[in-house]
Amino acid sequence: MLQASSVALSYGDQLLFDDISLTLNAGERVGLIGENGSGKTSLLRVLAGEVAPTTGEVQRTGRVAYLTQQAGELAGTVIEAVKPAPLRAAAQRYAQATAALESGTPAALSEFTEAEESYRLSGGYDFEVQAESVLAALGLDAGAQAGALSGGQTRRLLLAALLLSPAETYLLDEPTNHLDAAGLAWLEGWIQASPAAFVFASHDRAFLDAVSTHTAELERGRLTVYPAPYTEAMELRAVQRAAQERDFEAYRRKRAALEDAKSRVHSVARSAGQFNHKRAGNVPMLPAKNRAQAASQTLARQARALERRIERLDTVAAAKPYTDHRRLTLDLPPIAPGPLDVLRVEGLTVQRGEKTVLDGLNLHLRRGEKVALVGENGAGKSTLLRAILGELPHRGRVVWGAGLSLYAAGQNGEELAGFETLADALLDANDTLTPHQLYEITAQLFLPPPHTPIAHLSGGQRTRLSLARLSVTRAQVLLLDEPTNHLDPQMVDVLEDVLRDYAGTVLLATHDRRLIERVAGRVVEVGHLTT
Structure with missing residues (x-):
């Protein structure tokens, strides 16, 4: 279906990746992993033909469909926006040929016959039923205006449009973003049942394990392919690196x-x-x-x-194996235990306009608990976190334990806004850090020096800074909204370690099933907290 041979890509003097070869056969599903900024999106764009490689070539058989992370302008209804371009052209021709039948000429009848056949072969008679099924599975209203959708809904709309466009090869860039549990289950089933070939860049480890047949790791400009899903591939990588270390x-x-x-x-x-x-x-x-x-x-x-x-x-010497040392090993004082009752929420109600997002919600947190909030998109997980922080107007009682210190982090690193340098952001999380410790933190996580402006950081560096803040905070309560957003699998592993070792109380909203399994001691579903 697709073959890349000795592909390299450079931007100016920067070599992003080099000597990449990949063969993709029908039915194979390759999970593409790598740290933030390693070039996964650029590689997908090269495979899709959107960007020409600096050297090497990519051969494609059949149609290639590519799901990007960015959406263009959308117009019309949702069901119109997901209609494939060939079907739209066939439908327009069929409508014109139908109108021309009134002339009664043989040419008009011949054109109608050909147009009707083209419309049928393009799936015109089955499209609306199929589209409504896909849209419903992804939580989208077929009759809604596409231009009025939220960011998460727009992302799911792009995914629906891609899935409704027949192709032999699908290239998906973070397809699970903004999908709730039901949407994830549907997407996994659709991919598993498809005879097409897939390459998908994703940070969702459970998704990678569920659907991938191979794992391709892009690391320091080179691609290594393992013939196994993510978890098994990482075990195989660990065995190989241990053997390399011995050699x-x-x-x-x-x-x-x-x-x-x-x-x-x-x-x-x-x-x-x-x-x-x-x-x-x-x-x-x-x-x-x-x-x-x-x-x-x-x-x-x-x-x-x-x-x-x-x-x-x-x-003939064995190469020195790469070791990821991005772990913080600082001697920090323990977190003060704080009160036994951390949070009590009674009858919490939040409205946005005429819509009631949360209605009579009750929740009780005790010291040391690690609780995951789950629920469908729009159920109110983020709203709940913002309401108990006092950021949204609400009715009901929100009572925090006396003297508690809180640390909150949003879905897109909003907590970094307002800080000028790395040192400012780190000292806000822990004002007891010494200048020496600030340099230790930045060095251990491969970040620039503490005096560096945050505005100069790349996306991956901002992610590591957020994790550093989370690692050094002495707050007694962590409130985290989708903390794995924009994290590569390696950094999600770091996050897991941080949260497992954390001695305080954690309340996090997440769709990451593996994170829930490994960190949460209790799972509560928003929408079922009124009793």
Whole structure:
């Protein structure tokens, strides 16, 4: 279906990736992973033909459909917006041919027959039923105006349009963004049942495990393909890297031994070549000198032989395996325990205009609990978090435990707004950090120095800064809204470690099933909290 051969892409002097080869056959589903900024979206655009590679080539068989992360301007109703372009053209021709039948001419009848056949082959008679089924599964109203949709709804609209466009190869960039549990289950089933080939960049590890047959990791400009879903692929990678580490250590020890032997032989050779007549005793001078020179030459040949062995060893040496050291290891004071009752919400009601988003909601949090809020899109998870923080008008009681300190983070890193430098953002999370610790944090997470303006950070660097703030905060309560948004799987693993080790109380709204499974001690569904 698709074959990339020795593909490289550069922007100016920056080489994004190099020597990438990928063969995609019908029915194969490749999960594309890599850290933020590694070039996953750029690689998908090259595979789709939207960007020409700097070197190499991509061969495609059949139609390729590409789901981008950005939407253009949308007009008309939702069902009109998801109608494929070939079907729209066929429908227009069919309508014109139908109107022309009034002339009664043979040419008009012939054109009507051809137009009707084209419309039928384009799926015109079945499209509306199929489209309404897909739109309903993704939580979209077929008759709504496309231009009035929210950001999340627009994202699902793009996904629906793609799924309704027949193709042999689908390239999906973060297809699970803004999908609730029902939408995710539907998408997984659709992909699993499709005979097409897929490449999808995603941070959703449960989704990758459910649908992928292969995992392709884009790391430091190179692509490594594992013949397994995400979790199994990461286990295979760990085994391979452990073997590489052993091979590299064996090479390093052998090289060090040869270098030591070469150094000793060189030393002895120099000593042997320096003839001392006082040490020759009563032996004739000339033979003694010749023997010393011969010994020196022999030792020099041995040293050159050792040098050649080192050179041969270097040519076949195991490469030093890459190790991701992005973990914070700071000696920070423990979090103060705080009161036993952290939060009590009674009869919380929130309205937006004439719509009631939350109605009579009750919730109780105790010290040390880690609670995940789940629910369909629009159920009110983000609204609940904002209401208990006092950011939205509401009715009912919200009572926090006395003296508690809170840390809140939004879906898109909104908590970084208003800070000028990395140091400002980190000190806001923990004002006891010393200048030395600020430099430790930025170095351990591969961030620029603390005095760097936040405006100069890349998207991946902003993500790591948010994780750093979360790691160092001494707040007793964390309120997190979709904390895995925009995180690559490696950074989600870091987030899991942070939340598992956190001694305080956590309330998070998330669709990430793996995060819920590994972190949450209790799951509550918004929409079912009124009792």
